[in-house]
Amino acid sequence: MIRVGVNGYGTIGKRVADAVALQPDMELVGVAKTSPNAEAAAARQRGYGLYAPADYADRFERVPLDGTLEDLVESVDAVVDTTPSGIGAQNRPFYEEHDTPAVFQGGEGADVAEMSFVASETYEEAQNSETARVVSCNTTGLSRVLGPLDREYGVERARATLVRRGGDATQPNRGPINDSMPDPPAVPSHHGPDVQEVLPEVDVDTMAVKVPTTLMHLHAVNVSLESEPAAEAAAALLDEHPRVELVPGEAGVEGCAHLREAADDRGRPRGDVWENCIWDESVTVRDADLYFFLAIHQESDVVPENVDAIRALAGDADAAESVARTNEALGVGLDLLPEERQVEAGAD
Amino acid sequence: MIRVGVNGYGTIGKRVADAVALQPDMELVGVAKTSPNAEAAAARQRGYGLYAPADYADRFERVPLDGTLEDLVESVDAVVDTTPSGIGAQNRPFYEEHDTPAVFQGGEGADVAEMSFVASETYEEAQNSETARVVSCNTTGLSRVLGPLDREYGVERARATLVRRGGDATQPNRGPINDSMPDPPAVPSHHGPDVQEVLPEVDVDTMAVKVPTTLMHLHAVNVSLESEPAAEAAAALLDEHPRVELVPGEAGVEGCAHLREAADDRGRPRGDVWENCIWDESVTVRDADLYFFLAIHQESDVVPENVDAIRALAGDADAAESVARTNEALGVGLDLLPEERQVEAGAD
Numbered sequence: 001m002i003r004v005g006v007n008g009y010g011t012i013g014k015r016v017a018d019a020v021a022l023q024p025d026m027e028l029v030g031v032a033k034t035s036p037n038a039e040a041a042a043a044r045q046r047g048y049g050l051y052a053p054a055d056y057a058d059r060f061e062r063v064p065l066d067g068t069l070e071d072l073v074e075s076v077d078a079v080v081d082t083t084p085s086g087i088g089a090q091n092r093p094f095y096e097e098h099d100t101p102a103v104f105q106g107g108e109g110a111d112v113a114e115m116s117f118v119a120s121e122t123y124e125e126a127q128n129s130e131t132a133r134v135v136s137c138n139t140t141g142l143s144r145v146l147g148p149l150d151r152e153y154g155v156e157r158a159r160a161t162l163v164r165r166g167g168d169a170t171q172p173n174r175g176p177i178n179d180s181m182p183d184p185p186a187v188p189s190h191h192g193p194d195v196q197e198v199l200p201e202v203d204v205d206t207m208a209v210k211v212p213t214t215l216m217h218l219h220a221v222n223v224s225l226e227s228e229p230a231a232e233a234a235a236a237l238l239d240e241h242p243r244v245e246l247v248p249g250e251a252g253v254e255g256c257a258h259l260r261e262a263a264d265d266r267g268r269p270r271g272d273v274w275e276n277c278i279w280d281e282s283v284t285v286r287d288a289d290l291y292f293f294l295a296i297h298q299e300s301d302v303v304p305e306n307v308d309a310i311r312a313l314a315g316d317a318d319a320a321e322s323v324a325r326t327n328e329a330l331g332v333g334l335d336l337l338p339e340e341r342q343v344e345a346g347a348d
Numbered sequence: 349m350i351r352v353g354v355n356g357y358g359t360i361g362k363r364v365a366d367a368v369a370l371q372p373d374m375e376l377v378g379v380a381k382t383s384p385n386a387e388a389a390a391a392r393q394r395g396y397g398l399y400a401p402a403d404y405a406d407r408f409e410r411v412p413l414d415g416t417l418e419d420l421v422e423s424v425d426a427v428v429d430t431t432p433s434g435i436g437a438q439n440r441p442f443y444e445e446h447d448t449p450a451v452f453q454g455g456e457g458a459d460v461a462e463m464s465f466v467a468s469e470t471y472e473e474a475q476n477s478e479t480a481r482v483v484s485c486n487t488t489g490l491s492r493v494l495g496p497l498d499r500e501y502g503v504e505r506a507r508a509t510l511v512r513r514g515g516d517a518t519q520p521n522r523g524p525i526n527d528s529m530p531d532p533p534a535v536p537s538h539h540g541p542d543v544q545e546v547l548p549e550v551d552v553d554t555m556a557v558k559v560p561t562t563l564m565h566l567h568a569v570n571v572s573l574e575s576e577p578a579a580e581a582a583a584a585l586l587d588e589h590p591r592v593e594l595v596p597g598e599a600g601v602e603g604c605a606h607l608r609e610a611a612d613d614r615g616r617p618r619g620d621v622w623e624n625c626i627w628d629e630s631v632t633v634r635d636a637d638l639y640f641f642l643a644i645h646q647e648s649d650v651v652p653e654n655v656d657a658i659r660a661l662a663g664d665a666d667a668a669e670s671v672a673r674t675n676e677a678l679g680v681g682l683d684l685l686p687e688e689r690q691v692e693a694g695a696d
Contacts, residue, residue, distance in 0.1 A: 163511055180603060185627040185629040207639060213526050254530075255558075282535055293533060
């Protein structure tokens with residue numbers, strides 16, 4: 001069993017903790033927080049060990065602690081840092097002092113860890129590292145699709161417009177409220193260079209726009225390829241990725257809200273969509289230029305990657321085993337419609 | 349004087365009527381409506397002649413009419429049809445019966461008129477026509493930028509992601525309310541082919557996303573060019589267009605709301621932004637690929653085009669004269685900041 005601690009219990013931390021608790025080869029020792037709030041109470045209700053940095057321990061009166069963050073980090077085989085952006089970098093020396101391998105999040109700079117992690121692309125590199133950074137939701141989604149496309153057809157240049165949700169539903173202080181804003185106006189946004197931390201050989205430019213939604217990001221992707229596939233072949237290749245899902249037209253999925261609804265209808269925790277979803281109808285090829293729409297659930301697509309990053313740092317499964325185990329334990333695969341029946345040519 | 353009638357007095361019609369009334373070489377004979385509502389009352393308050401199709405005349409009790417639509421069409425040198433999409437095509441034979449040149453809107457198919465109109469691109473073609481279609485707001489904006497780029501550098505391929513406002517502020521029945529939706533999921537959206545009605549030689553693909561905003565559309569534009577300009581040169585070229593405006597970073601214009609606010613602050617009717625606005629900071633060139641963000645006010649960027657289309661069909665001004673006259677009468681040119689002072693090398 002890989003003993004795991006999760007430092008931070010916000011949007012990503014709570015999801016990673018739940019995902020770790022479901023893995024047959026992992027034990028969630030506990031989670032660390034700084035506030036004894038409703039989320040902390042929920043962690044205890046779930047039976048998770050609760051820890052806090054020593055300086056914060058005396059805040060925890062109504063929600064009792066099991067120990068300090070140091071106790072947690074000392075007793076685990078790997079820690080996942082899901083603290084707010086920038087705090088992870090401050091925490092790294094602390095994990096190193098305790099010789100505890102650490103997984104960081106994409107809000108940190110690339111230099112927070114030895115490598116940038118996407119399971120299908122850089123798992124092996126993480127196996128030789130003590131620290132890994134799971135890249136951001138958008139970078140994860142783009143890497144999942146650009147990696148296979150580059151291997152199969154060669155990516156001459158990729159260009160993506162990221163239509164970003166202004167904030168999560170629990171971030172009422174964010175916006176905009178009625179605007180589409182270049183975010184940032186400069187080109188490229190940080191996402192393109194971040195994809196190149198995972199896929200250094202892929203040439204990609206990104207432009208980001210912020211809009212007043214909370215549910216998911218939506219990317220309009222263009223990829224100039226070195227060889228020209230049929231659209232059906234490109235769609236099939238993308239669909240082969242264990243965390244990419246094609247959305248068939250017949251599914252009636254008109255936007256991001258329908259994807260979240262499908263996740264809810266399948267009983268998923270928090271309506272999470274771990275897969276990056278591509279509208280089948282959007283996959284178009286014209287003169288070696290490939291186009292498609294890609295939906296990305298900002299709160300959850302990195303969750304299975306965090307689980308795999310733990311195994312890469314502290315376990316002995318290879319990439320394919322880890323991805324299969326994570327997907328199986330979580331139930332990755334929305335299966336929006338049953339597979340098309342293979343209609344056999346009739347005898348009459 | 350060119351005597352003008354406007355059939356339809358909705359979002360576009362009311363703006364075109366106001367713009368025509370401001371032209372020194374035009375006389376607005378009147379506008380035609382089917383409902384005696386608050387907008388009809390506003391037309392009378394502005395002193396515009398008010399007309400209705402004969403079948404609708406008996407509805408107009410509280411808001412008196414000056415005559416029937418037929419009276420209007422019979423007495424003018426040109427009619428601008430701003431009726432709802434699809435009605436324009438039904439009206440065309442009626443205008444032809446009266447030998448009245450007609451301007452249609454982009455909601456109609458390209459075959460509603462002899463040609464598709466953008467003043468800087470196809471004015472001369474309209475001078476030899478009896479009917480013209482002013483293309484949609486998005487197509488107008490893309491044509492204004494792609495035409496000059498193609499002439500100066502050669503457009504190998506253009507790709508635009510259109511982040512579309514879900515509805516105008518007066519369309520409470522539209523949406524989405526909290527979603528980013530491929531609209532349509534199929535690629536290209538109709539905008540690319542529509543640009544090619546204006547610029548047949550320009551290769552352009554468009555993808556459209558609908559978001560919960562009302563103020564403006566925002567395009568993320570990529571243009572693969574045949575020759576590679578410096579970003580500053582490309583920005584200067586775009587800025588030369590009489591209806592394109594560069595947004596300097598120092599202007600503090602963060603999104604579409606700021607553009608509308610700037611129009612309001614300059615006393616413009618309805619906060620209209622007739623210019624297509626490009627964030628200066630976004631104009632980027634990398635390996636002959638040009639990128640920029642382009643904002644498009646869906647309710648108004650076609651208004652000056654309608655005025656020019658009237659002159660092309662029924663007047664004798666050439667393109668440059670007409671554009672200059674229209675811009676002068678309306679006050680086109682947001683002038684977000686004073687021109688940079690040319691700093692001379694000082695003598696000390």
